[in-house]
Amino acid sequence: MSAAKTQTPNRVVATMRRIPATLAMVALILAAGVIGQGLWRPFEDSGMYDVVAYGLPAFADGRWWTPVTGTFFVNQPWVYLFTIAGFAGMAYLEFRRGSLVALAYYWVGQLFAIFATALVLWPLSQLPWAWAETQAQALDVGASGGTMACIAAAVGLFVPPWRVRAWLVLLGFVFIAMIFWGTLADLEHLMAVLLVLFVDRSLRIQRTTVREQRLLAFIAVLVIGATQVVSILVPTDGPFGPTEPVSGGFVDFAIDTVVILLIANGLRRGRRWAWVLGVILGVFNVLTAALIVVGIVVTSEAQVESVIDGETELAIASGILWLLMLGYLIWVRRAFRARRTSTIGGQPAPSVDDVKAMLRADGGGTLSWMTTWDGNSYARTTHGIVAYQRRAGVALALADPLGPAATRAASVDEFVRMAEHAGLVPCFFSADENTRAAVPSTWRSLVVADDTIVDLPGLQFTGKQWNSVRSSLNRAGREEMTFRMTRLADEPWGVRQQLRAISEMWVGDKGLPEMGFTLGTLVEAEAPEVRLALAIAPNGDVDGFLSWLPVFGGDGSIRGWTLDLMRRREGGFGPVMEFLIGSSAKLFSEEGAEIMSLSGAPLAHDYPPDAGMIATLSDKLAEILEPVYGFGSLHRFKQKFHPRYETMYLLYRDESDLTRIGGALTRAFLPDATLRQFAGAGLELARGERD
Template sequence: MTRSRRITPSQAVSALRRIPATLTMVGLILLVGVASRGLWMPFEDADLFETVAYGLPNLSDGRWWTPVTGTFFIGQPWVYAITIASFWGMGYLEFRRGSRVALAYFWVGQLFAVLATALTLLLLSQVPWAWAQTQAQSLDVGASGGTMACIAAAVGLFRAPWRVRGWLVLLGFVFVMMLFWGAVDDLEHLLAVLLILVTDRSLRVRRTTVREQRLIAVIAVIALTAAEIITILLPTDGPFGPTEPVSGGVVDVAIDVAVVLLIVRGLRRGRRWSWVLAIILGALNVLGGVLVLTLIMLTSAAELESVIYGETELSLASAFLWLLVLIYLIVVRRAFRAKRSSKLGIQPAPTLADLLRTLRAHGGGTLSWMTTWEGNSYAGTTGGIVAYQRRGGVALALADPIGPAETRAAAVEEFIHTAENAGLVPCFFSADDATRAAVPDTWRSLVVADDTIVDLPGLSFTGKRWNSVRTSLNKAGREEMTFRLTHLKSEPWGVQQQLRAISEAWVGDKDLPEMRFTLGTLDEAEAHEVRLALAVAPNGDVDGFLSWLPIYGEGGVVRGWTLDLMRRREGGFGPVMEYLIGSSATQFSEEGCEIMSLSGAPLAHDYPPDAGMIAALSDRLAEALEPVYGFGSLHRFKQKFHPRYETMYLLFRDESDLAAIGGALTRAFLPDATLRQFAGAGLELVRGPRD
């Protein structure tokens, strides 16, 4: 099952061939670095620097060539590593859109950054602003204006929601660098990014979901708080003036950090109280900045700093950033209405009886009966009913919505909407292709299993490919085994006790308890609708048993059965499982059923060769869990019945939700497991398969 998916040398060479312009630019910069000795000596100290460097002084002197020549030089040797790394944006852009587009973005961004910076400093230096007058006399070299433009354009190619997140990180970086350090290259970076922001218009915050609006707020307050901490510890020299490390404002920053730590989780889940505290915190910072600015205008920064304990420059810069965050929080205020006890779906919520009526009326899939099990809650929608479990901030929907097929999309949409408004992470586990098509286009899907379907009409165990099943049936006949389809509650007390003893012996052999969620126990098998297949030895011992869950079609007709429990007695009839499944299939076929599902074996999907990282991760996880649960061997066993496969998916918003979903699934499958049992299972994984 394991397949190698490492990038081969030929694939790497093929990828490099698609970015010739990027490699050429990097090569030219390195070549110029060798020729100018800038790779090992500071080029800023060389005599050639003033001739090739760009900036307002050289442009004023008529050195029109400097925006081009200065691109290929680097001021300090250590900056080469950063410059070369920053070409990733151009490489990505070229790989996706071609060399001409990448070169256009680079050179337009580079020339615009240089010329717009010179013009901006020319205008600002006309007023008595020390920072502007100082930077207007500065010269610079490097390709960072072009590379930042390419990075911005590359971020615009990201798929949602990473595009918005990438833009926020990039804008946060250039604004913080500009406000707190504000060198001429920082202004170039800011203008290059703003150029792409305006021209590409790939940042559309208003179109983001409620969940994304909350995430943006969290990122903004965390990034701003981190910037405040950094600027307290490091010297700055931005447009508002220079500061010294730990020169004041420590108490203010400590208060901000404490409040942010208190509210960040609530903001992520859309709690109103967290939003109110964030508004208050932002307003206090903005008012503090306004007060400082007013007092500076009435007195001076030096006089004010002699009275207050703090740097006026940091207060003004922080107030400006908090103003931006405050405006955003007000604009997206509707995203913060979630309550801790928020109900999902139409109220009052459907009951189990409502679910059963809907399931029998409209039918369901092979896992639909599992939605009736204890532990599930029900969200009513105009398109049906969604069964889910609420675990660790995740609304974990089980299988597919129950209801008419034509309203599936409406049910999925409403469930997602109500879950997000409640501050929960919505996802669907073991969903089919129809549900996958109903989720938003930006959602991701991950194959979690292959449902193994045996078509029953005309089934007969003849021919060479059925040898193993036929041999098991014949052997059972010779040993006078008895097959019986029954109900658990219909069996005598002695038989029920045998079944429980077999099940308890199976569980006792595991380091973890019986799994739940999509795997039932004898408690779930007690339902009258569930059937049990028994293999009884001549002496009356039950050597093995299966439980079958009904698959409903429209009008309450049972059109098939899904395999749930598989248990055998130690030392009993050898091929008891083949015998039980084969005998069950024969009887179901005689009853007129359409299908028999052997259920899905998790982490046992056969991925196509180009599946990439997801397939590699699934393979490794399957290998690790094989000693504990044997998913791979179960999958191979089911292949004896030559089923067809229907893919089952985990549907989720994006990769950032996977950590929370993983924790929720762990608790859904193992709700009663203790830390000690998890530790024991971990040791089993380390030991590997038993002989």
């Protein structure tokens, strides 16, 4: 405990040592707040304000020192919260790139924002434009120009695709604040962000994927909808003139808001109908704004407002936003071709027989036979087949693509593109290292299990390490237990009924139905390619059984077997599982098989010490699920056979997909579970926690 307590303070101290420039700036601002008393009273009301504040009037009067002095003061006490929080971007930038770089971005951004704003307002104030005239006479203090520049520079350091998303949020914030409120500070923020955008060139929308193009449209439409709601409730005073809350125009904005909510999710999923509605809504708003401008020029603003029953400023601002949105929708129109019934893969779609034929011809991994089970769909690629399930808007690919090993990368790329064009979230579950290497470099991976593989050539249960297995085999001999490798269809009716009774008893103890997806049932064991290992007691009862799935090696050969079902009779032969697995291993080795996979126990991976948060979350989830499914116990049991481990991964685009993938996996593993069964399992989890 003492080590845990000291670790966090040490980490905080180490972080603070890496951001001295940021801490110094914050300290200077707080010190200025004490000197100028701005921490507890409005500084803009003090006599010092005109001396230190910057703006066009200050430059006209020759107060050129104000861009520096005004940086350290804040106009209102409550603004200190936002000012100090704004330095988070500088802290991140300094932590990543050093103090000199952070200070350079801050001061260049701050000074550029101040002088560029004055330079823009100077000619605009000569026009009959009330907003420009007002802002040209205003003064300002604060560090926000520099902090916004640092935030923009920090965004440029984000990894894709978060960089583009963060840029969109930042640009949306500064542009919308400028259009609807347009204070001197808003113009300074815009100038600082545009400077970094131009200098860093870290925003490259043209390189985004189809998924990102849809997500950008989704976010942009929601932002437009939110601004329309806010602007109808909050007073604004932007470049297009002031508005009052609840000032009319409810019909237009209500229609826009309802339609936006309807089409936003459709745009995210790439639906064609949503794109069409978005274009129609954009054209409507742009034409409305254009007609209002024409009406103001021809008649007067008051007459136009009486006709539209609303304020022209909001309609014009909304029209400008929709013009930008309309241009973007037309630019990325190819990203919106998905239909609700979109199919994935080349046609005709593969059948289960096609999958089996490809497995025999090209081989597969230890989980590849599971792709033949009911519930899977198949996407045909140029050289292979990808088995997947369509759940909750996710294309959940099972294991690795089938087909020649040399074409795996191409199959992965085709499947990802086809799933995205169909408006689905692509991911691979229980994929191996080769598939992990084949996905795009920006994808993430999460360990979901360790495949436990026993190499069979030369296998001998000799030596101290095999004591427990050897003892189980010897005890089985003493108690006259019989081992039989068979197939379900070859067994008499009485044996099949015993197997079903054992399975039903096992399921009944769990409170949830048998899991699917990568965990089979007796239905999957009926396939003629699947073998059963039976432990028969002297009285003829089945005390336990295993099912073994074939692992094809190509050219029709079987190079190994994968363990699926493990069931035992309550009160039967104690070490029945050790007996069955050990006997199966001996038989497979004698038959010339290369490997025996004991399959992977979900949430039971042995993480390295530096694995971090993922390991912590996985271990906690495994702990609370242990009373229901015993994944950890199963993993420890398999260690008796001294396997080697091959990691299985969940491969996904980025963290924003994990919530939907989690829901898809829940329905894939438990497609028939009811809410009542989930509640019952929750009580079992609670009892397990208390125990």
